Amino acid sequence: xxxxxxxxxxxxxxxxxxxxxxxxxxxxxxxxxxxxxxxxxxxxxxxxxxxxxxxxxxxxxxxxxxxxxxxxxxxxxxxxxxxxxxxxxxxxxxxxxxxxxxxxxxxxxxxxxxxxxxxxxxxxxxxxxxxxxxxxxxxxxxxxxxxxxxxxxxxxxxxxxxxxxxxxxxxxxxxxxxxxxxxxxxxxxxxxxxxxxxxxxxxxxxxxxxxxxxxxxxxx
Numbered sequence: 050x051x052x053x054x055x056x057x058x059x060x061x062x063x064x065x066x067x068x069x070x071x072x073x074x075x076x077x078x079x080x081x082x083x084x085x086x087x088x089x090x091x092x093x094x095x096x097x098x099x100x101x102x103x104x105x106x107x108x109x110x111x112x113x114x115x116x117x118x119x120x121x122x123x124x125x126x127x128x129x130x131x132x133x134x135x136x137x138x139x140x141x142x143x144x145x146x147x148x149x150x151x152x153x154x155x156x157x158x159x160x161x162x163x164x165x166x167x168x169x170x171x172x173x174x175x176x177x178x179x180x181x182x183x184x185x186x187x188x189x190x191x192x193x194x195x196x197x198x199x200x201x202x203x204x205x206x207x208x209x210x211x212x213x214x215x216x217x218x219x220x221x222x223x224x225x226x227x228x229x230x231x232x233x234x235x236x237x238x239x240x241x242x243x244x245x246x247x248x249x250x251x252x253x254x255x256x257x258x259x260x261x262x263x264x265x266x267x268x269x
Contacts, residue, residue, distance in 0.1 A: 069197045076204060077192050079113040080185050082106075087182060088138075091145035099149055103178075104223045107216055110181075114213045117205040125202040139179045146175035156222035174222060177215045184212040 069077065083106055090102050147154050157169035184207045192200035 069192075073192075073197050073201055076113055076117065076201065077189070079109065080189060080192075080204065083110045084182060084185055084189065087178060088142055088145075091142055091149060093145065093149045096149060100223060100226060103174075104220070104227065107178075107220045107223065111213070111216055111220060114208040114216065117201070117208050118213065120205070123198060123202040123205050125196070125199040127196060127199055139183050142182060143175050143179035146178055147173065150174055153226060156218075156225075158218045158221075172218060172222075174219055177219045181212045181216050181219075 086102070086106050090099055090106070093099070095102075154173050154175050155171055156174065158172050185204070188200045188203040188207070191197075191203060
């Protein structure tokens with residue numbers, strides 16, 4: 050048996066850039082599902098299931114990203130970038146998520162596991178998810194206007210360059226939150242005394258609130 054693994058190629062498209070094939074439709078459906086689901090979660094109507102739903106949605110999105118990363122490079126038929134202007138929805142989404150996830154919004158991440166050793170950097174789940182949404186919406190503009198190859202190119206490129214690593218970091222943070230509670234392991238305070246703007250909460254208060262939120266989330 051050969052040990053050689055070939056990179057799967059992009060399925061052949063129907064004639065014309067505006068005619069999506071099954072692969073393009075599946076990718077677009079997954080992206081649209083995430084774009085629709087995240088604002089609904091951010092409304093906070095079901096705060097007790099927010100972490101679980103975000104864990105599920107981000108996991109499913111990264112499966113889509115994995116499919117984009119596994120295929121050969123997509124070459125768009127056109128090189129056109131629409132001017133979408135400022136995204137006011139992104140700011141609203143970021144704020145809603147920040148309010149919903151406080152005080153567990155801030156986490157720490159090392160960005161490149163193969164790069165030079167880095168000091169962990171403070172990140173916010175709300176900021177990261179809003180950024181991912183912006184990247185995905187840009188590709189959706191192409192898709193809805195019939196520029197299918199351009200949409201796939203953008204989703205693939207931005208997955209490799211940006212939103213793939215961002216969503217992966219968020220997934221690790223969400224998975225860690227669930228693991229801390231399920232395994233009865235205390236949530237640690239921010240490293241190195243990093244200022245996370247939690248309204249002057251002490252480390253102990255932050256840990257307590259985070260634990261209380263997760264306990265309520267998981268019905269413990």
